[in-house]
Amino acid sequence: MNFTVLCFQVYDPLDNQLPYYNSVKYFLTLLRNLGSKMAGMLIKPANLFLAGYSYLKSTLSGNAFVSGMPVSIGIELTNHCNLQCPECLSGSGVMTRKRGFMEIDIFDKLITELQPFLFNINLYFQGESMLHPYFFSFLSRTLNTHTVVSTNGHYLSEENSELLVKSGLNKLIVSLDGMDQETYSAYRKNGKFDTVISGIRNISAAKKKHRSPLHLEIQFLINSCNEHQIPDIKQFAHEVKASLKLKSMQVLNKANIVHWLPRKSKFRRYENKNGEFEIKNNLPDRCMRLWFNPVVTWDGKVVPCCFDKDAEHIMGDLAQDSFREIWDGPKYRVFRKRILSGRHMIEICGNCTSGLKGVRY
Ligand code: SF4
Secondary structure (H helix, E strand, O other), rough: OOOOHHHHHHHHHOOOOOHHHHHHHHHHHHHHHHHHHHHHHHHHHHHHHHHHHHHHHHHHHHHOOOOOOOOOEEEEOOOOOOOOOOOOHHOOOOOOOOEEEEOHHHHHHHHHHHHHOOOOOOOOOOOOOOHHHOOOHHHHHHOOEEEEEEEEEOOOOHHHHHHHOOOOOOOEEEEOOOOOOHHHHOOOOOOOOOHHHHOOOOOOHHHOOOOOOEEEEEEEEEOOOOHHHHHHHHHHHHHHHOOEEEEEOOOOOHHHHHHOOOOHHHHHHHEEEOOOOEEEEOOOOOOOOHHHOEEEEEOOEEOOOOOOOOOOOOOEEEEOOOOHHHHHHHHHHHHHHHHHHHHHHHHHHHHOOOOOOOOOO
């Protein structure tokens, strides 16, 4: 035994031969754990404050700067989908970006960096997340953060419903835009109404069985074909103990607006201004999402928000850079500045509901 080791053993005040050593060690470990837990608890609110402060300062001054990290993120597991909804870029087939499935390594890299700051993770963007062969592995990695999944409801078998309910997921959104096959598939092309209904019932039953706090939400996109069924969907949501969200419908192809527009103007996202249909939003030159809530595509590209469905505005690539480098990087800075100086000049921002009041019923 060398001399140093010998000295340390002889003079160590916390020599584990002393009777009080274990209690002191235990107490110190407790303090250390408590300290790191409290630090962890403080990081999120402190980050929220920083993000909010930089958003307000940028909006008021017109000069974009950012401090803090996002408080919420959308992550696309895949842009493949089993349906062919005509006003969806993925379903209608007009999406130009490559199709694929996210790799776990990219996801882990992102989550490891961002989870200390996040209050929320949306595990969806374009495509159907539950098509990912490792969907449940991704889900298990977000357990410490409030997590939301949105699905078209075709994969809610009894087995998957049990897994979802037991996974610790906080909120499940199921799209259901009609109360019979004909109305439903007017928009949800290839969709099977009965499958979705029994999927929702499976979730509801699994929730009851496990006394799960999972928030089940039915989302109903109001259009000209289904607006008469709002009372029916309300009744169904009540029956399966789900909340109901009525959403005005986004139309990507202006030529189709008249076809989809509901008769009741309160359900319309667009209004006729001088013979042209335009979004009701007055498009203020600001956007919180650029300071709070980015989106990452399946191949690790960071885009400004969920309206950039075809990833036209890529801010950076997680395969090359860390999230922070992208978030503070030149492309984001320029894009934030563009929004502050004239949001209407960016095409996706002119068909976006940020700043528009939701649908009331
Ligand atoms: S599309 Fe809307 S949410 Fe996205 S960056 Fe533009 S204004 Fe913000």
